[in-house]
Amino acid sequence: MTGATLNLDKLAAQQAQEMVRKVREEAEREAEDRGRQAGKSPEEIERDKRVLREKRTETLERLATKTLGVLQEQGVYAMMLFLFSRTSDEAKVAECCIRPQLYQVLKALPAFQNDADVPDDEADAETALKFYTEKILDDLDTLLLVRDLYEQTLIYTRYGAKAASGGEP
Numbered sequence: 001m002t003g004a005t006l007n008l009d010k011l012a013a014q015q016a017q018e019m020v021r022k023v024r025e026e027a028e029r030e031a032e033d034r035g036r037q038a039g040k041s042p043e044e045i046e047r048d049k050r051v052l053r054e055k056r057t058e059t060l061e062r063l064a065t066k067t068l069g070v071l072q073e074q075g076v077y078a079m080m081l082f083l084f085s086r087t088s089d090e091a092k093v094a095e096c097c098i099r100p101q102l103y104q105v106l107k108a109l110p111a112f113q114n115d116a117d118v119p120d121d122e123a124d125a126e127t128a129l130k131f132y133t134e135k136i137l138d139d140l141d142t143l144l145l146v147r148d149l150y151e152q153t154l155i156y157t158r159y160g161a162k163a164a165s166g167g168e169p
Contacts, residue, residue, distance in 0.1 A: 006108065006109070006110070008148070008149055008152065009152065011105060011108050011149070011153075012105070012149060012152035012153040012155075012156055013156050015101045015102075015104060015105045015153050015156075015157075016101075016153050016154075016155075016156030016157040016160050017156075017160060018101050018104075019060065019064075019097045019098060019101045019153075019157045019160070019161075020057070020060065020157065020160045020161050020164050022096060022097040022100075022101070023056050023057060023059075023060045023093055023096065023097040023161070024053045024056065024057060024164065026056070026092075026096045026097065027049070027052040027053040027055070027056040027057075028049045028052070028053055030052060031045065031048040031049040031051075031052040031053070032045055032049065034048065035048050035049075054165055055089070056089065056092075056093060057161050057164050057165040058161070058165055059089045059090060059092075059093050060093050060097060060098075060157065060161040061157075061158055061161035061162050061165065062090075063086070063090050063093050063094060063098065064098070064154050064157040064158040064161060065158050066082070067079055067082060067083060067098065067154055068151065068154040068155065068158065070082040071147065071150055071151055071154065072151065075143075075147065076132060076136055076137070076143060076146055076147050076150065077129070077132055077133070077136075077137060079150065080099075080128060080129060080132055081125075081129070083098060083099050084099075084125040084128070084129075098157075099119075099121075099123075099128070100121035101153070102150060102153070103118055103119045103120070103121065103123070103128075105149060105150070105153060106118050106146065109145070109146075109149075111142060112135070115135070117131050117134075117135060118131065118135075119131050
């Protein structure tokens with residue numbers, strides 16, 4: 001990004017939109033697969049898609065709110081631990097839609113654009129937490145930048161999920 005200014009607010013908004021899009025898309029895919037395996041009619045599958053999409057969007061809103069609270073109270077590392085400790089629907093949402101987007105937002109920062117150590121979407125807890133310890137927590141300026149960027153992203157995610165569950169069918 002030589003010479004270009006990085007708009008962190010836009011970056012946070014884009015990643016938040018992606019989280020909402022992904023959670024809804026994953027819910028539809030899962031409902032479709034379940035419905036076909038169960039031999040349901042297309043109408044039943046569509047109904048199941050709507051129900052699961054709504055449920056997962058609400059889970060995203062709730063999990064983004066909890067994650068934001070952990071980030072604000074305990075910091076970036078605790079937030080990542082929290083996301084890896086989720087179970088049930090929250091685990092699915094954290095794995096498919098929150099952690100990967102938080103990793104992606106790092107790749108847009110100049111310090112991490114060519115860093116092969118940034119966790120990929122399927123990174124396990126050990127790999128991701130080691131990266132955060134060595135690359136994020138090691139430098140105060142980087143830590144504060146990442147904390148602020150994650151905070152804005154999670155705020156936008158929470159409101160985006162709320163809007164999506166109240167808006168689209």
